[in-house]
Amino acid sequence: MSDDDRTVGVVLVSHSAEVAAAVAELARGLTGGGAAVPVAAAGGTEGGGLGTSAELISAAAASVDRGAGVAVLADLGSAVLTVKALLAEGDELPDAARLVDAPFVEGAVAAVVTAAAGGDIDAVEAAAADAYTYRKV
Amino acid sequence: MLDADFFRRWMTATAASVDREADRLTALDSPIGDADHGSNLRRGFTAVTAALGKEAPGTPGAVLVLAGRQLISTVGGASGPLYGTLLRRTGKALGDAAEVDEQRFAEALRAGVDAVMQLGGAAPGDKTMIDALVPAVDALAEGFAAARAAAGQGAEATTPLQARKGRASYLGERSIGHQDPGATSAALLVAALCTADGE
Numbered sequence: 525m526s527d528d529d530r531t532v533g534v535v536l537v538s539h540s541a542e543v544a545a546a547v548a549e550l551a552r553g554l555t556g557g558g559a560a561v562p563v564a565a566a567g568g569t570e571g572g573g574l575g576t577s578a579e580l581i582s583a584a585a586a587s588v589d590r591g592a593g594v595a596v597l598a599d600l601g602s603a604v605l606t607v608k609a610l611l612a613e614g615d616e617l618p619d620a621a622r623l624v625d626a627p628f629v630e631g632a633v634a635a636v637v638t639a640a641a642g643g644d645i646d647a648v649e650a651a652a653a654d655a656y657t658y659r660k661v
Numbered sequence: 662m663l664d665a666d667f668f669r670r671w672m673t674a675t676a677a678s679v680d681r682e683a684d685r686l687t688a689l690d691s692p693i694g695d696a697d698h699g700s701n702l703r704r705g706f707t708a709v710t711a712a713l714g715k716e717a718p719g720t721p722g723a724v725l726v727l728a729g730r731q732l733i734s735t736v737g738g739a740s741g742p743l744y745g746t747l748l749r750r751t752g753k754a755l756g757d758a759a760e761v762d763e764q765r766f767a768e769a770l771r772a773g774v775d776a777v778m779q780l781g782g783a784a785p786g787d788k789t790m791i792d793a794l795v796p797a798v799d800a801l802a803e804g805f806a807a808a809r810a811a812a813g814q815g816a817e818a819t820t821p822l823q824a825r826k827g828r829a830s831y832l833g834e835r836s837i838g839h840q841d842p843g844a845t846s847a848a849l850l851v852a853a854l855c856t857a858d859g860e
Binding site: 569573574575576577578579600601602605606608609610612613 | 695697701730733734737738739740741742743745746749780781827828
């Protein structure tokens with residue numbers, strides 16, 4: 525298996541399908557031509573409304589799992605709680621999936637760029653979490 | 662003793678009560694939430710009754726684990742993982758016993774409530790479902806009717822509180838004066854124990 529096949533996957537869980545998809549596109553666009561990172565968006569409910577879908581999250585996580593870990597970033601309330609509940613469930617997400625405590629947009633960019641640079645799941649998590657420290661004022 | 666059939670009746674009675682009260686729950690969720698609590702819970706408990714009708718698990722624990730799983734999958738809002746965790750953790754604490762006494766159920770429900778507090782980070786007084794569930798579990802030793810009364814009082818007592826969790830917390834002092842929708846639906850869940858018990 526090549527290194528590219530072992531890239532950390534990233535799942536973006538938002539209350540909005542558009543937000544999740546756009547943040548995924550933004551993060552991919554900023555990787556600067558590095559390795560293609562498997563990024564999946566799990567936004568909104570299955571019906572296309574605002575909210576969180578456990579099924580979309582499980583499917584997204586399975587789709588980006590290359591065996592090197594899956595970093596899950598979530599935006600608000602039910603998105604965070606649903607990911608935590610799925611992790612507690614045990615068999616709903618890949619074994620190496622973890623919820624990363626990070627700001628959604630900045631954390632997603634940091635996670636995808638770090639994964640594209642070949643970082644492992646710990647490095648991806650650390651980079652995403654570190655985005656909390658980038659003060660803007 | 663409480664058997665799987667009792668727990669099925671509990672879930673069915675909760676579903677009926679959520680269905681009946683969905684509009685009131687959503688109305689309570691309008692000033693301080695995103696006005697979907699009733700419809701979200703109705704969708705979740707409809708899925709619970711459908712799943713229980715299809716699978717008919719044979720133990721109390723399995724009934725609650727299945728119900729919790731349905732809620733996490735189908736609700737779409739924060740009440741899904743919270744109620745789902747409550748029921749699933751309670752079910753797991755009941756193990757695979759074919760029948761449980763009320764004391765064992767009370768202990769399991771307390772484990773479920775503890776898991777919800779851990780998941781959501783809420784404590785009593787934060788204006789959440791916990792404000793109905795904790796007094797209900799405390800009163801459960803005196804029977805289902807006492808638990809129902811305690812949960813109802815707990816839900817009403819959320820009105821003067823300021824929300825510290827969830828979307829309502831963004832409103833700060835403006836959350837004061839509204840009964841919490843989550844505590845209100847939690848009181849329905851507890852009250853349904855009496856219905857399941859034939860009271």
